[in-house]
Amino acid sequence: MVTTWLVVGVSFAYLGLLFAIAFYGDKRAEMGGSLAANPYIYTLSIAVFCTSWTFYGSVGLAAQSGLDFLPIYLGPTLVFILWSFIWIKIIRICKVNRITSIADFISARYGKSTALGGLVAIIAVLGTMPYISLQLKSIATSFTLLLNYPSVAPGLEAGGPFAFDTTLVVALALAVFAILFGTRHIDPSEHHDGMVAAIAFESVVKLCAFLAVGLFVTYGIHNGFTDLFEKAAAIPELSQNLVVGGEGGYGRWITMILLSMAAIICLPRQFHITVVENVDESHMRKAVWLFPLYLLVINIFVLPIALSGKMLFSGGQADADMFVLTLPIVHDQMALALFAFIGGLSAATSMVIVAAIALSTMVCNNLVMPLLIHRGRVHVREGGDVSRLLLIIRRTSILLIMLLGYGYFRIASESYSLVTIGLVSFAAAAQFAPAIIGGIFWTGAARRGAMVGLALGFLAWCYTLLLPSFAQSGWLPISFIEQGPWEIGLLKPYALFGLEGFDQLSHALFWSMLLNIGSYVIISLLTHQSPLERIQGTLFVDVFKHTEGRTGSHYWEGTVTVADLEELVSRFVGSARAQKAFEEFARRNDTVFKRGQVADSGLMNYAEKLLAGAIGSATARVMIGSIVKGEIVGIDEVYRIIDETSQAIEYSKKLEQKSIELEDTTRQLQRANDRLKELDALKDDFLSTISHELRTPLTSIRAFSEILSDNPNVPDEERHHFLSVIAKDSERLTRLIDQILDLAKMEAGRMQWTVEDVDPAIVVRDTMTLMDGLLQDKNVDLILDLPENLPMVRVDRDKFMQVLINLVSNAVKFCGQPEGRIAVTLAVVETGLQVTVQDNGKGVPAANRDRIFDKFHRSPGESNKAPHGTGLGLAICRQIITFFGGRIWVEEGDLGGAAFSFSIPVSRNEMAA
Amino acid sequence: MKRTGRKKEWSITLFCFGLLAFFPPILELFDRPLLVGGFPLSYLFLFGVWAIIILAVAISAKKRRGMVIPDQDGVTAGPDRSGES
Numbered sequence: 001m002v003t004t005w006l007v008v009g010v011s012f013a014y015l016g017l018l019f020a021i022a023f024y025g026d027k028r029a030e031m032g033g034s035l036a037a038n039p040y041i042y043t044l045s046i047a048v049f050c051t052s053w054t055f056y057g058s059v060g061l062a063a064q065s066g067l068d069f070l071p072i073y074l075g076p077t078l079v080f081i082l083w084s085f086i087w088i089k090i091i092r093i094c095k096v097n098r099i100t101s102i103a104d105f106i107s108a109r110y111g112k113s114t115a116l117g118g119l120v121a122i123i124a125v126l127g128t129m130p131y132i133s134l135q136l137k138s139i140a141t142s143f144t145l146l147l148n149y150p151s152v153a154p155g156l157e158a159g160g161p162f163a164f165d166t167t168l169v170v171a172l173a174l175a176v177f178a179i180l181f182g183t184r185h186i187d188p189s190e191h192h193d194g195m196v197a198a199i200a201f202e203s204v205v206k207l208c209a210f211l212a213v214g215l216f217v218t219y220g221i222h223n224g225f226t227d228l229f230e231k232a233a234a235i236p237e238l239s240q241n242l243v244v245g246g247e248g249g250y251g252r253w254i255t256m257i258l259l260s261m262a263a264i265i266c267l268p269r270q271f272h273i274t275v276v277e278n279v280d281e282s283h284m285r286k287a288v289w290l291f292p293l294y295l296l297v298i299n300i301f302v303l304p305i306a307l308s309g310k311m312l313f314s315g316g317q318a319d320a321d322m323f324v325l326t327l328p329i330v331h332d333q334m335a336l337a338l339f340a341f342i343g344g345l346s347a348a349t350s351m352v353i354v355a356a357i358a359l360s361t362m363v364c365n366n367l368v369m370p371l372l373i374h375r376g377r378v379h380v381r382e383g384g385d386v387s388r389l390l391l392i393i394r395r396t397s398i399l400l401i402m403l404l405g406y407g408y409f410r411i412a413s414e415s416y417s418l419v420t421i422g423l424v425s426f427a428a429a430a431q432f433a434p435a436i437i438g439g440i441f442w443t444g445a446a447r448r449g450a451m452v453g454l455a456l457g458f459l460a461w462c463y464t465l466l467l468p469s470f471a472q473s474g475w476l477p478i479s480f481i482e483q484g485p486w487e488i489g490l491l492k493p494y495a496l497f498g499l500e501g502f503d504q505l506s507h508a509l510f511w512s513m514l515l516n517i518g519s520y521v522i523i524s525l526l527t528h529q530s531p532l533e534r535i536q537g538t539l540f541v542d543v544f545k546h547t548e549g550r551t552g553s554h555y556w557e558g559t560v561t562v563a564d565l566e567e568l569v570s571r572f573v574g575s576a577r578a579q580k581a582f583e584e585f586a587r588r589n590d591t592v593f594k595r596g597q598v599a600d601s602g603l604m605n606y607a608e609k610l611l612a613g614a615i616g617s618a619t620a621r622v623m624i625g626s627i628v629k630g631e632i633v634g635i636d637e638v639y640r641i642i643d644e645t646s647q648a649i650e651y652s653k654k655l656e657q658k659s660i661e662l663e664d665t666t667r668q669l670q671r672a673n674d675r676l677k678e679l680d681a682l683k684d685d686f687l688s689t690i691s692h693e694l695r696t697p698l699t700s701i702r703a704f705s706e707i708l709s710d711n712p713n714v715p716d717e718e719r720h721h722f723l724s725v726i727a728k729d730s731e732r733l734t735r736l737i738d739q740i741l742d743l744a745k746m747e748a749g750r751m752q753w754t755v756e757d758v759d760p761a762i763v764v765r766d767t768m769t770l771m772d773g774l775l776q777d778k779n780v781d782l783i784l785d786l787p788e789n790l791p792m793v794r795v796d797r798d799k800f801m802q803v804l805i806n807l808v809s810n811a812v813k814f815c816g817q818p819e820g821r822i823a824v825t826l827a828v829v830e831t832g833l834q835v836t837v838q839d840n841g842k843g844v845p846a847a848n849r850d851r852i853f854d855k856f857h858r859s860p861g862e863s864n865k866a867p868h869g870t871g872l873g874l875a876i877c878r879q880i881i882t883f884f885g886g887r888i889w890v891e892e893g894d895l896g897g898a899a900f901s902f903s904i905p906v907s908r909n910e911m912a913a
Numbered sequence: 914m915k916r917t918g919r920k921k922e923w924s925i926t927l928f929c930f931g932l933l934a935f936f937p938p939i940l941e942l943f944d945r946p947l948l949v950g951g952f953p954l955s956y957l958f959l960f961g962v963w964a965i966i967i968l969a970v971a972i973s974a975k976k977r978r979g980m981v982i983p984d985q986d987g988v989t990a991g992p993d994r995s996g997e998s
Contacts, residue, residue: 067959084924
């Protein structure tokens with residue numbers, strides 16, 4: 001017999017030890033030596049999966065139906081095989097987006113929807129309620145049993161006056177523990193080092209306690225496994241306990257594997273410990289096999305203890321759920337029994353603490369805060385420290401959650417075994433699975449789909465599992481189960497729509513999952529996602545792609561100053577932390593923020609994530625949105641951001657276009673450059689030629705004038721000759737300079753023109769009269785073809801005459817010797833009046849015909865011969881004709897030599913006439 | 914991602930192996946009320962397969978050269994760097 005005070009004393013000493021460990025863990029973390037940053041501590045904390053259900057309930061189930069207790073541990077093992085697909089992805093998503101709970105995860109995934117987050121929080125709280133009550137029940141039962149055995153056994157009255165007090169006291173003590181270490185301050189990262197350390201310690205305690213009882217039963221009471229199993233096999237009614245299938249078939253087995261696979265991901269406390277409290281992704285590498293190993297080890301002795309208990313209490317006079325405790329007591333091992341009790345206590349407390357913290361975060365961030373903000377109770381723009389308010393909400397919700405669990409324990413837990421109660425919770429948590437798993441692999445999953453799926457699945461769960469549990473405890477009439485509500489047989493909660501032949505759990509899971517997954521998929525396919533949903537969907541599904549390169553989502557646009565942002569954040573996480581976080585951000589980005597400076601999108605995203613850690617991502621978005629002046633980016637722009645592919649295509653098209661333009665420009669540039677080079681060469685030629693042209697007459701003038709001045713006695717005849725040469729060369733020089741000046745004037749556009757209507761026939765005749773002397777001198781025949789009635793042309797008379805003189809004198813120079821012939825022809829053509837001057841010389845080679853109009857152009861063959869003219873005549877002709885709006889060219893003529901032609905437009909008056 | 918594709922395929926294969934072994938009809942083959950070496954056959958089978966899976970996962974999760982899980986900088990408690998561009 002153990003005294004009450006001993007048990008109570010040991011229990012509270014144990015809780016005290018937990019406080020001490022958690023306190024030490026928090027202190028260590030503050031000094032930078034985090035205990036939780038260790039893969040083994042991490043693994044042990046994940047073992048919070050093993051609760052009283054495992055510690056007491058598994059044995060009870062094994063005693064009832066053999067190996068049926070195992071699926072709950074095989075499912076998680078299967079999920080952990082796929083760790084790199086599921087866990088790493090979820091952890092990465094949560095770290096990148098600062099997600100701190102399942103509600104936050106689902107709400108963030110589906111477009112940061114506040115409503116969805118609230119729904120998830122409600123489901124999580126109601127779904128966890130039976131689970132917490134299971135823990136409280138096991139503590140109460142084991143406490144009573146330890147004190148009163150055998151007087152109370154087998155008919156355990158969990159509702160005895162003392163048990164009542166104990167359970168409530170335990171519930172309150174656990175609430176205090178959770179409040180102290182789960183809500184000491186608002187930490188944006190939601191890491192609770194001390195709590196994690198305490199949970200890991202509890203995992204060690206429960207494992208040791210269970211193994212101690214198992215070893216005692218197997219080797220103390222019996223002679224090892226073989227002996228125990230052989231004894232059991234000899235008893236016909238125990239043969240059921242050695243197999244899986246048995247009477248019930250495999251339906252329940254399969255259901256439980258599937259259910260536990262969903263539960264290991266979706267239970268709020270598992271999500272919290274595995275994902276939120278994860279410090280380093282690489283810790284997962286150890287946990288991924290150590291955690292299943294922990295499960296395997298803690299389950300080895302379940303069957304032996306159950307068989308041993310069944311053999312001892314063959315009349316069924318003991319509660320199979322408590323075999324772990326009763327077997328040592330019966331064999332008078334009170335110390336072991338006390339140890340087993342502490343093990344059970346540790347299993348229960350760890351679950352309750354983590355669940356309470358995880359749920360309070362959800363209730364606060366996704367339920368209460370959005371409501372307060374919506375109702376206008378929390379004014380973002382006004383000052384005031386909201387972080388205190390957050391803490392109060394969380395602490396209150398922990399207390400309420402604990403009381404809710406206690407309430408369910410008082411109402412509904414008495415008539416159920418531990419495992420049955422736990423499975424109700426599993427089925428509720430499993431409702432999150434489609435939204436979570438679909439959310440990280442299917443970009444197209446839409447908010448409405450998740451919303452309707454969750455709601456319908458949850459309703460089905462309520463109807464087929466939760467309400468019947470109330471009915472069986474007498475809170476609803478039992479006819480609700482047996483005849484259905486209002487005696488409608490089709491609505492019987494355990495045989496909905498006449499579906500019979502399943503066990504209750506499989507039945508509930510079938511209907512809830514059918515509705516949940518069905519509406520999730522179909523509504524997702526039917527609805528259009530909002531831009532934000534699409535962004536979030538891509539961020540979640542392609543999280544590795546996004547985190548490899550740049551991170552985050554830069555879609556805030558608008559203006560808010562750094563000071564405003566910091567003030568907002570500090571009101572939720574405390575000013576010291578906010579200041580530290582902002583300084584950290586500035587340091588990382590190598591910048592200094594001025595308070596009045598407009599925050600860039602990077603800082604805004606950072607602030608949003610800091611807030612998301614404290615109040616949930618949906619609310620954080622609203623908060624930031626409320627202080628950002630200007631709009632959240634419009635739909636078009638967001639689409640453009642998401643559609644990186646189309647953007648890239650657009651970009652490459654532009655690039656292509658640019659490159660074509662560039663190529664074109666290059667070609668033009670090259671042409672221009674060639675032309676420039678040519679011109680440069682021409683200019684050099686021009687300068688050298690012009691100096692040569694000027695020097696030749698100058699030299700002869702100087703030479704002759706020197707002779708004349710040095711020799712006064714030069715005979716008159718010679719003197720006359722010399723003077724005439726000087727006069728001729730001076731004339732030539734003058735002509736040359738005149739022409740150069742003319743050309744320069746024309747090129748610069750400064751030439752004075754006197755344009756008027758001129759009769760070309762008169763001009764040609766006048767010119768020919770002028771040229772008559774030259775023609776006579778050279779003995780050249782002129783053929784003049786002047787038709788009647790030539791139209792007037794609008795030209796400068798003198799310049800027109802100059803062109804004719806140039807061309808004719810050229811023709812005279814180059815015409816055949818000794819019988820030179822020249823033909824001047826006028827004709828009216830389509831482009832106006834065409835004048836042709838041809839000779840019977842050797843003509844112009846085709847290659848030179850274009851360049852002959854350039855300044856100082858000489859045909860290659862005649863460069864060494866003395867120049868006949870200035871070399872500027874044809875260039876001047878071209879300038880003049882071009883000015884008149886005409887064209888000049890050279891071709892092979894009828895007389896065998898060159899034929900220079902030009903055409904000039906006819907006067908407009910003439911055309912009108 | 915720097916993970917090699919084959920490793921993922923192995924883990925899916927292992928997952929399928931687990932599903933096959935833990936579900937009927939394979940499970941039914943070993944689910945008989947027999948004692949093998951003093952242990953129930955079902956018990957031996959389930960714990961045996963379970964142990965094999967854990968061993969295989971342990972081997973596959975071992976960090977090998979050139980098989981790095983994409984590491985995110987600043988994973989630890991400090992603020993993450995998602996704001997950087």
